Structures are given as C-alpha cells and as structure tokens.
Amino acid sequence: MNQADITKLVSKLRIKVPPTHRRLRNPLGPEGRLNKLRKTVTGLIKYERIELNYNRADEARQYAERLISEAISHGDCHKPTMEIADFWLLEKELVHKLFKVLVPRFENSSSAFTKMYKAPKPAYARAIEKTILELKGNPYPSLTTRQPNNKLLLQNVLLDAAKYDYRQTKYAEIAEKMSTPEETKNPDS
Amino acid sequence: MASSNLKLLCTLLSRIRVENVTIKRNLYQPPKYRPPHWYMPKERVLTDDMVTQDNRDFIDEVRQDKLNLQTAMESPLSKIEPQETVQWNPTTRRVGLIARKIGNYPLWTKSGKKVQTTLLQVVDNHVIKYIPPEEYTPAKDYKPKKVGKYRLGCMLVGSETIDPTTVTKDYCGIFSSVGMLPKRHLCRFHVSPNAQLPTGTPLFATHFRVGDYLDIRAKTIDRGFQGVMKRWGFKGMPASHGVTKTHRRPGNIGAGGEKARVWPGTKMPGHMGNRWRILRGVKILRINTKHNVLWTLGVGIPGETGAMCYLFDTVLPLKKLQTPPPFPTHPPAEDLPLEYYDESIHLFEQPSITFEET
Amino acid sequence: MSLVMRKSPIEYFNAAKWIIRRECRYLSNLPEVAENSEVVEDKPPKGRKPRFLNPTLQYRHVYPEFLPDPNPKFRNSLREKLERADMLKRRSQVDIPEFYVGTILAVTIADPHAQGKTNKFVGICIERKGCGLRAEFTLRNVIDHQGIEVRYELYDPTIQNIQVLRLEKRLDDKLFYLRDALPEYCTFPIDMDPEILPEGSPVPVNTVQVKLKPRPWLERWERQELKGVSNIEEHLKEKDRVRRELRKTPWEKFDLMKDYRKTIPIEDQTEIWGEVYNQLQQMRVSRKKMSKQRTFTAPKTQLG
Numbered sequence: 001m002n003q004a005d006i007t008k009l010v011s012k013l014r015i016k017v018p019p020t021h022r023r024l025r026n027p028l029g030p031e032g033r034l035n036k037l038r039k040t041v042t043g044l045i046k047y048e049r050i051e052l053n054y055n056r057a058d059e060a061r062q063y064a065e066r067l068i069s070e071a072i073s074h075g076d077c078h079k080p081t082m083e084i085a086d087f088w089l090l091e092k093e094l095v096h097k098l099f100k101v102l103v104p105r106f107e108n109s110s111s112a113f114t115k116m117y118k119a120p121k122p123a124y125a126r127a128i129e130k131t132i133l134e135l136k137g138n139p140y141p142s143l144t145t146r147q148p149n150n151k152l153l154l155q156n157v158l159l160d161a162a163k164y165d166y167r168q169t170k171y172a173e174i175a176e177k178m179s180t181p182e183e184t185k186n187p188d189s
Numbered sequence: 190m191a192s193s194n195l196k197l198l199c200t201l202l203s204r205i206r207v208e209n210v211t212i213k214r215n216l217y218q219p220p221k222y223r224p225p226h227w228y229m230p231k232e233r234v235l236t237d238d239m240v241t242q243d244n245r246d247f248i249d250e251v252r253q254d255k256l257n258l259q260t261a262m263e264s265p266l267s268k269i270e271p272q273e274t275v276q277w278n279p280t281t282r283r284v285g286l287i288a289r290k291i292g293n294y295p296l297w298t299k300s301g302k303k304v305q306t307t308l309l310q311v312v313d314n315h316v317i318k319y320i321p322p323e324e325y326t327p328a329k330d331y332k333p334k335k336v337g338k339y340r341l342g343c344m345l346v347g348s349e350t351i352d353p354t355t356v357t358k359d360y361c362g363i364f365s366s367v368g369m370l371p372k373r374h375l376c377r378f379h380v381s382p383n384a385q386l387p388t389g390t391p392l393f394a395t396h397f398r399v400g401d402y403l404d405i406r407a408k409t410i411d412r413g414f415q416g417v418m419k420r421w422g423f424k425g426m427p428a429s430h431g432v433t434k435t436h437r438r439p440g441n442i443g444a445g446g447e448k449a450r451v452w453p454g455t456k457m458p459g460h461m462g463n464r465w466r467i468l469r470g471v472k473i474l475r476i477n478t479k480h481n482v483l484w485t486l487g488v489g490i491p492g493e494t495g496a497m498c499y500l501f502d503t504v505l506p507l508k509k510l511q512t513p514p515p516f517p518t519h520p521p522a523e524d525l526p527l528e529y530y531d532e533s534i535h536l537f538e539q540p541s542i543t544f545e546e547t
Numbered sequence: 548m549s550l551v552m553r554k555s556p557i558e559y560f561n562a563a564k565w566i567i568r569r570e571c572r573y574l575s576n577l578p579e580v581a582e583n584s585e586v587v588e589d590k591p592p593k594g595r596k597p598r599f600l601n602p603t604l605q606y607r608h609v610y611p612e613f614l615p616d617p618n619p620k621f622r623n624s625l626r627e628k629l630e631r632a633d634m635l636k637r638r639s640q641v642d643i644p645e646f647y648v649g650t651i652l653a654v655t656i657a658d659p660h661a662q663g664k665t666n667k668f669v670g671i672c673i674e675r676k677g678c679g680l681r682a683e684f685t686l687r688n689v690i691d692h693q694g695i696e697v698r699y700e701l702y703d704p705t706i707q708n709i710q711v712l713r714l715e716k717r718l719d720d721k722l723f724y725l726r727d728a729l730p731e732y733c734t735f736p737i738d739m740d741p742e743i744l745p746e747g748s749p750v751p752v753n754t755v756q757v758k759l760k761p762r763p764w765l766e767r768w769e770r771q772e773l774k775g776v777s778n779i780e781e782h783l784k785e786k787d788r789v790r791r792e793l794r795k796t797p798w799e800k801f802d803l804m805k806d807y808r809k810t811i812p813i814e815d816q817t818e819i820w821g822e823v824y825n826q827l828q829q830m831r832v833s834r835k836k837m838s839k840q841r842t843f844t845a846p847k848t849q850l851g
Contacts, residue, residue, distance in 0.1 A: 003678050004614040005809040006607045009600070012812035019619045021804060031798050066803035087801040149241050159244040166251065292626035294633075294680045301657065301705040308626050480625060494621055535704050537636035542704045543657045544664040 011069050014112035015061065022059050037063055042090045044114070045098060049134035051119055057131040061114050063088065064135075068113045071103050105137050112136070117143055225327070225377065227318060227345060229359040252353065252370070259350070259369055265387035266520045275383040277516040279509065282341060284518065285378045285501040286311050286392055287348035288483065290407070292494050296474060296484065297535045301542045306474055307490045309405075309498065311348075311481040314392035317367055317375065318345040319385045341379040346392065347372030348497075374497055384517045394481040395519040397500070399529045402508035403471045407491040407498035411463035421456040466491045470505045476529040603820035604813065606827065609645045611675065612682035612701060613823060614811045630679045631819070635826050637680075637702045642834055643709055648672050649717030649753060651735055652686060654699055655708040665707060668697050669737050673722040687725055689734040694726065712741045715753045718774035727764045728757040728776075770794055 026032030040060035043050050052060075067088050074081040076099040085095050106113045119130035132143065150156065240248070277283075288309040295303050320343040327343070345363075351373045353361050364371045367388045397403065417423040417439040425437045442455050451457075468489050475484035483500075492498060502510055530536055607614060613634070615627045646652060650672050658666040670686030673696070677683045682701040687694065699706065712735075725733045732755075744751075756777035759768065769779050770791050799805065811819075 002616050002618070003611055003676055003682075004617045004811045005806070006611050006614070008806055008810055009604065009816075010807055010810050010812055012814040013807070017619075017804075017807070019808075021808075030796070030802075034798050034802060062804050062807075066807060070803065084801055084803065088803075150239060151241055153239055155238055156241050156244055159240065159247060163244065163247045166247070291623040292621060294626070294630050295700075297704050301659075301703075303700070303703070308629070310625060477629065480629070482625070482629065494623060537633045537702075537704070538640065539704075540640055541657065541707055543707070544659045546664055 010066075011073055013062065013065050013069065014110075015065055015114075017062060022055055024056065024059060038088055038090060041067065041088050042094060044133055044135065045089060045094050045102070046091065048138035049132065049140055051130060051132050054129040054131045057116060057133045061116060061133055065113055067098070068102055068106055071098050072107055075099070075103075102135070109136070227320075227363060227375075227377075229357065229363055231356050231360045233355065233357045235355065248354065255370055256350065262368065262389060264521045265390055266518070269387075275516075277513040281381040281384050281516075282379060283384050283396075283502055283514065283516065284316070284344050284346065284380050284386060284392070285499055286314055286394070286396055287346055287374050287376050288312075288498055288500055289349075290490060290492055290494055290496050290498055291482070293488050297542075298533050299535045299542065300533075301535075301544075304474070304486060305488050306484040306486060307488055309483045309485060309490075309500070311392070311394045311396075311483070313350060313372075314346055314348045315367075315369060315372070316344060316386045316388055316390040316392065317347045317364060317369070317372075318388060319343070319380075320345075321385075322382060340381075342382050342385060344378045344380045344385065345375060346378060347375045349373040376499055378499075378501070386517050390518065391521060392518055393478070393521065394476050394483050395478055395522075395525065396515060397473055397476070397483065397502075398514060399473050399476055399531045401473050401510065401514065402503040402505065403473065403485065404467055404469045404501045404503045404505075405471055405485070405490050405498050406465060406467045406501070407496055409462045409464055409466050409491040410493050412461040414459065415461040416458045417456060420458060420461045423456070470503050470508045472531070474531045474534050477527065478525045478529070479527055600813075601817050601820070603824050604816055606820050606824070607816065608647075610823075610827065612678050613819060614678060614816065615819075616678050617809055617811055627679070627819075628822070631823055633680060634702060635823060637704065638827075638830060640704075641706060641709070642830075642837070643701060644711045644834075645750075646672060646684075646709075646711055646714065647716045647750065648675055648720060648722060649715055650711060651713040651715075651739065652684075653708075653710040653712055653739070654686065654697075654706065655710075656699070656703070657705045657707055667737075668695075669712065669735050669739055670695075670697065671722065671725070671733055671735065673725055687722075687733050689730045690737070692730065694730065694733070696726075710741060712739050714742075714744055715751045717753055717755075722775070723766065724759065724768050724773060724776055725757065727759050727766075727768065729760060732757045 024033045024036055026036060028035065036056070037060050040050070040052065040056055041064050044060065044064050050057075067085065070081050070084060076082065082095075085098055086092070089095050089098065102113075113136055115134050115136055117132045117134075119132050121127040121130055134140075134143075151160075288311045291308045291310045293305055293307050296306050297303055322340060322342045325341075325343045347364065347369075349372055350370045353371050356371050361371045363375070369389065412419070416437050418425050418437050423439060426432050426435050426440070428436060439457065442457070443450070443452055468491060471490065472486040473483055474486055476482070490498060502514070535542060613631060615622060651669070652672055653667060653669045655665055655667045657664060668686060668688070670688035672684050673687045674685040675682070680702045683698055684701060685696055685698045687696045689695070756775055758778050759776060759782065762782050767787075768776060769783055769787055773779070
C-alpha cells in the first residue's frame with residue numbers, strides 16, 4: 001500500500017480512467033509514446049473533431065482532459081501549467097486557443113470536456129476499431145440524429161398511460177389513508 | 190413361377206445367420222451439461238429505448254417504490270416463535286453467505302503482535318428459494334441418484350440488488366415471486382432440512398460468530414497465460430555462466446523409452462488463475478453489525494479486492510462448530526452492539542499495550 | 548485525422564456558414580500571432596484568478612496516511628471509512644504529533660524483552676510510507692559508531708509515546724543518503740531535550756547539505772537529483788556522468804496521467820478531510836492544552 005503523492009493537487013476527471021496506461025508501442029519507449037499522443041492532442045485542440053483508432057483516441061482523450069482541467073484550475077499566469085501546455089501543443093498559437101477559448105468554454109461545465117463516439121467500420125472486414133473524438137461545444141453539426149424526446153414513439157405512449165394509471169392508484173391509496181384515520185378517530189371521540 | 194422364386198428367396202433368407210454383433214461405440218460419453226433447474230439467462234443486450242426523460246423518471250420512481258417495499262418487508266423469522274425452531278446438532282448444515290472482499294488491513298493482538306486481516310462485506314443477502322431434498326436433483330452428478338436419496342436440501346441465496354431494467358425478464362421472475370428486486374449474485378447452498386429458512390429471510394454478518402472458522406470459496410485472480418516459474422514456482426535457470434535462451438524455461442519434461450511421451454499432469458506453462466478454490470479454516474476476528482463486515486485472519490482469500498466469495502461453516506474436524514451457533518440464522522435485531530471482537534484482539538479505543546514486570 | 552461530416556448538402560452548407568461565423572468570432576478573440584507566450588506570462592492576472600481551494604486540503608501534509616492508496620485495484624469506500632475510524636480511535640489514545648521527514652523524534656514502545664519493559668529510541672525520521680493503518684516511519688541514529696535504523700508502525704498499540712524533539716523538514720522527501728553520509732550528520736544524543744517552536748510559526752526547513760563518504764555507495768545517488776547532498780560530484784567518474792545523462796527522463800514531468808494516477812483528486816480529498824477534520828481539530832486543541840500544562844512539570848525520560 002503506497003502513500004498518495006501529496007505534492008500535487010489535481011481535479012477529478014469526469015471520464016473513466018483505466019487503472020494503467022496503454023503501451024502504444026514505439027521504438028523510443030515512453031518518450032515516443034508521449035510524442036505520439038502529443039500529435040493527437042494537438043490535432044484535437046486544433047480541429048475539435050478527429051477520427052482515429054480506438055486505443056490512441058482513448059489514451060489521448062485522458063491527456064486532453066487533464067490539459068484542459070489544468071488550464072482551468074491554474075490559469076495562464078502559472079508557469080508550470082504554461083510549460084505543460086507548451087509541451088503538449090505542438091502549434092504554439094493553440095496555447096492561446098487553450099487559455100482564451102477553451103477555458104472560458106469549459107469553466108462552468110459539470111461534465112467531461114470531450115466526447116467519444118464509435119465510428120462505423122466496413123462490414124465483413126477485419127478493420128481496427130475506429131472512434132471519433134471531439135471537444136464539446138464544437139461548431140460542427142451533431143453526429144447523432146436520434147431524438148430521445150419523441151413523445152409519439154410507441155414505448156413513450158404506453159409508458160405515459162402506465163404512469164397515469166400508477167399515479168391514479170397512488171392517489172386513491174393516499175385518499176383512503178387520509179379517510180381511514182378519521183373514521184377510526186370518530187368512534188374514539 | 191412366382192411361387193418358385195419366393196421359395197428360393199425363403200431358403201436363402203433362412204440360411205442367413207447372425208454370428209455376433211459388434212457395435213462400435215465411443216466408451217466415453219461426456220456428461221451432458223444440464224444447467225441447474227432454477228437457472229435463467231441473466232444478461233440482456235442493452236439498447237437505447239429513446240424513452241423521454243419524464244418516462245425515465247417514472248421508471249425510476251416505480252423502482253424506488255419497489256425498493257422501499259422490499260426494505261420495509263419484515264423478516265419472516267420474526268413471526269416464528271423461538272420454541273418452534275429446531276435445535277442445532279453437530280451434523281446439521283447451515284446456510285452460508287455471499288460476501289464481497291473489500292480489502293485488507295492489520296489488527297493487533299493483545300500481546301502486541303500484528304495480524305493481517307481481510308475484510309468481507311455481506312451485502313443484502315436474502316433467501317430466495319428452498320428446494321427440499323425430495324425434489325432436489327443436482328445436475329452435476331453423472332449418475333443421478335434416485336429421487337429422495339438426498340440428505341440435504343438446496344437453498345438459493347441472492348445478494349446485491351440491481352436495476353431490473355439491466356437483466357432479463359426471466360431472471361427477474363425468480364425474484365419477483367418472492368416480492369424482491371433482482372440480485373446480482375444468485376448462489377445455492379446445501380442445507381439440512383431442519384436448517385431451512387422461509388423465503389425472503391434477510392441474512393446478516395451476525396449469522397457467524399467471532400472466533401468461528403469459515404470455509405471461503407472464491408475465484409482466484411486471473412493471471413492469464415504464465416510460464417512455469419510463476420505458475421508452478423520452478424527455479425528457472427541461471428542468468429549467466431553460459432546459459433543461452435533458457436533462463437525461465439522448464440527444462441526436461443520426461444524420459445525416453447516406454448515413457449517417451451508427456452505424462453499426464455506434467456507441470457507446464459498455461460493459463461493461471463480464474464479458478465474456484467476453497468480456503469478452509471479461516472478465523473473470524475471481528476464483526477461490524479452496522480455495515481455487516483467480517484474481519485477474517487490472513488490474506489489468503491482467493492480473488493482481488495471487490496471479488497465475490499461464498500462463506501460456509503468449516504468442515505475441518507478440529508475447527509468445526511462446538512457450541513450451537515445462531516440457528517437457523519440470526520434473527521434481525523435492533524439492539525446489537527456495533528462491533529464484536531475476538532478476545533485475542535486489541536481494541537483501538539483501548540489504552541496502549543504495556544507489559545508487566547514479573 | 549479527418550473532419551467527419553456525414554450529412555445532407557443543405558446541412559453541410561448551413562454548418563459551413565455557422566463555422567465561418569464562429570471562426571470569425573474566434574479570430575476576434577485571438578491575439579496577434581506575433582505576440583508570443585512569454586508576453587502572456589508577464590501580464591498581470593486580469594480575469595483569471597486562482598480557484599478557491601478548501602483550507603482543509605492542507606491537512607494532507609500533516610496527516611498523509613489518511614489518504615488511501617491511489618491504485619484503483621485497492622480502493623473501496625467502505626473499507627477506507629472503517630480504516631479511518633480505527634485510526635482516529637487509536638489517535639484518541641496516543642498523541643501522534645505532527646512530524647515530517649527530517650524531524651528528530653523520540654519513540655517509546657512497550658517491549659516484553661527490554662529492561663523495565665519499555666524501550667526508547669531517538670533518531671531522525673528518514674522515511675514515511677504506507678497509508679491507513681499500515682503507515683510506517685523509520686528512525687535513524689548512530690550509536691557507538693554503529694548506524695541503527697528502526698522502523699515503527701504509526702498505529703501500533705505497543706507505542707507508548709512519540710515525542711518531537713526538533714520539528715523541521717529537509718530538502719528531500721527521503722533521506723536514505725544519510726546511510727552513506729558521514730556519521731556526524733545523523734548522530735543525536737539519546738538524552739536530547741525537545742526544542743519548542745514558538746506558536747503559529749511555520750515548520751522550518753533545514754537546508755543543511757550533507758557530505759557523502761567515498762564510494763562504494765548503497766545506491767546511485769547521482770541519478771536521484773538530491774538537493775541535500777553537497778559533494779556528490781567529487782566522487783563521480785566521467786562514466787557515471789555520461790550514464791546519468793542517458794538515464795534522465797525529462798518527459799516524465801509532462802506525463803499528466805502519470806501524475807493523476809499517483810494522486811487522490813481534490814474532490815475525493817475534500818470528502819475525506821470533511822469526514823475526519825472535526826475530530827483531528829479537537830485532538831489538536833486538546834494537545835495544545837496538554838502541552839501548556841506540561842511546561843510546568845519537567846518530563847522524565849526513560850532509557851531502555
């Protein structure tokens with residue numbers, strides 16, 4: 001059982017974090033792994049929506065979330081945070097975007113900053129799983145077309161009716177309860 | 190013409206004789222898998238049903254109401270008079286519990302010795318069903334005994350209430366017949382007929398007592414495909430001194446001649462862990478009645494933190510129950526002390542240990 | 548990397564229009580490209596102020612063992628709760644003072660084999676490790692020219708008393724290099740008197756830099772970036788310097804997820820400190836009262 005590191009304070013990520021990191025094989029070892037992820041994180045901050053392999057997307061997503069949460073918690077006047085942003089964003093104009101566009105955008109959000117979708121892959125093919133990684137609040141049109149609030153779907157109509165019946169029986173029970181004590185009280189008095 | 194032909198055929202047929210019959214058949218017939226008869230498929234493909242938020246709230250409300258009903262349900266044991274219950278004797282077998290392993294931490298004995306303990310949490314266990322021995326035909330036996338030959342009945346116990354929308358309707362049916370929401374784990378225990386419990390009885394950690402011994406059955410940690418050094422504890426070979434490419438290999442696996450084959454049971458690389466194992470004779474050191482947690486001696490309980498394990502009274506002859514335990518189980522009680530300690534354990538709220546000069 | 552757009556042409560057109568509008572707004576927000584990041588650093592903090600942090604978070608330095616192991620394989624909220632309750636129960640029985648690595652402590656334990664059944668040891672704390680009831684600390688001293696290290700468990704009920712003789716911090720988190728340092732750096736008299744700090748003063752940092760004995764050493768100290776060692780370069784050969792350069796991992800401080808997996812996030816910590824804050828505060832207050840009373844009576848030291 002190891003003691004937690006107390007020199008740093010980090011805010012909790014809103015995504016699920018696996019217990020260990022992925023290896024993302026690279027001849028340069030851990031350094032090469034980070035170099036790979038730097039490119040992806042830069043691309044995500046730049047384009048706001050990218051399509052890539054699942055493993056790399058999931059790993060880069062964690063780093064992007066951490067980068068934005070660090071930027072939110074420390075601001076642009078904190079030197080270590082600026083160094084981190086400088087390391088992770090290969091194109092330096094994106095540092096401005098991080099602190100001046102993304103931080104105000106996500107400052108008051110209570111959910112994760114990024115979103116990941118499964119991308120379609122060719123049928124009958126042994127293709128690697130692809131995903132789409134995007135920053136929330138991006139200017140592109142939404143990827144999903146579903147309308148969860150369609151009241152006219154059959155299941156919703158049926159549930160509405162069931163709800164009505166359930167409430168009616170509940171009210172009837174309450175009314176019965178209200179009436180019975182009075183009856184019992186009356187003979188006493 | 191036709192009759193002569195028929196005659197000829199008859200004479201020919203009468204000559205045919207069957208000398209001996211050899212039926213080629215595979216001698217080994219693997220036992221057919223029969224799931225237990227209470228088995229119902231549990232997993233369901235989860236789909237997005239596009240239900241409106243209003244209706245989703247309604248489903249939650251109904252579930253909450255059902256959960257409230259379940260918690261308000263009185264234990265059937267409280268209705269039974271204590272005189273009616275049967276007396277315990279050493280041959281009876283009680284029901285066990287389903288627990289979750291939640292971690293390890295040390296306790297100290299009164300002599301100042303540190304002992305490692307494993308914490309097991311008993312999460313809302315309920316009796317779901319009892320099958321008397323006359324009707325019970327377990328599937329595992331190759332040649333099932335005749336009905337009525339079994340001495341022990343079968344008791345189904347479930348633990349950890351889950352959302353009914355995440356499992357199949359059939360699986361929910363097992364529980365709804367008792368008036369309960371479905372449980373994540375369903376397990377059977379063999380019990381003596383006089384130790385049977387009415388359905389819906391809640392089981393608590395106080396089913397066991399401090400100082401008793403347990404048998405714990407659980408799945409070991411899944412370690413995947415491993416070599417012989419990790420799997421069987423082989424020594425391997427030296428790191429240097431001219432050794433090439435055989436540092437962690439098993440070496441020789443057999444002789445020549447008549448034995449020129451791999452003998453069955455040879456220790457070889459392969460899949461390690463993820464098997465059911467029983468650790469017998471584990472002592473209970475401490476019990477928390479509020480959270481239903483048991484502190485057991487040692488860290489050898491199979492499985493990682495968060496794994497499920499099944500607890501039974503031990504079968505070891507020297508550690509068996511000597512005095513009557515709560516039988517058939519401990520009834521729900523309000524005025525229990527918060528914690529029970531074994532007499533050898535030092536309580537943290539007691540003053541520090543000192544030794545007397547002799 | 549590709550932009551993903553699977554929509555009808557009209558939507559595509561609308562989206563493009565929207566993007567252009569948004570892009571324009573971004574451009575208006577963006578500063579000139581010529582302005583580099585250094586300029587941004589020098590600016591006074593205008594809109595962005597550091598977030599308000601819960602003051603109870605500072606307890607993590609004083610009571611680090613109350614934070615659980617960050618490895619999710621070992622986490623369980625109920626077990627952590629029970630463990631913290633047990634720790635507080637033990638703390639109500641014995642006064643476990645605030646101390647850090649580098650602090651000089653005197654620990655008295657009950658020992659059935661010692662004369663008088665108690666044993667006292669004085670030494671400098673060179674390590675604090677473990678969490679929960681497993682928390683440990685190691686004391687080091689040189690007695691009769693022989694270095695001695697004793698590892699104590701913080702919540703062991705045989706501990707009778709822990710006394711802080713000199714409360715201070717050192718420059719490093721672990722002082723294992725004292726094993727290879729000259730013996731005068733960790734020699735402390737057994738009958739050392741406690742030094743009392745004025746109330747409310749911050750914990751002083753001792754900036755002493757120790758001198759190492761010539762090699763062989765127990766560890767490769769030159770690779771550990773130690774601040775508390777003065778003469779490390781004297782004992783190095785060219786070979787060691789080259790290998791130190793090769794072994795450096797400058798990218799590790801940018802590995803954000805590695806840091807994250809080692810720490811307990813703020814949200815979890817506030818929950819933990821909120822649970823134990825009141826009781827710890829009460830214990831602190833009662834200890835202060837006790838120490839005021841104790842100033843009138845001279846403490847007796849027991850020698851083992």
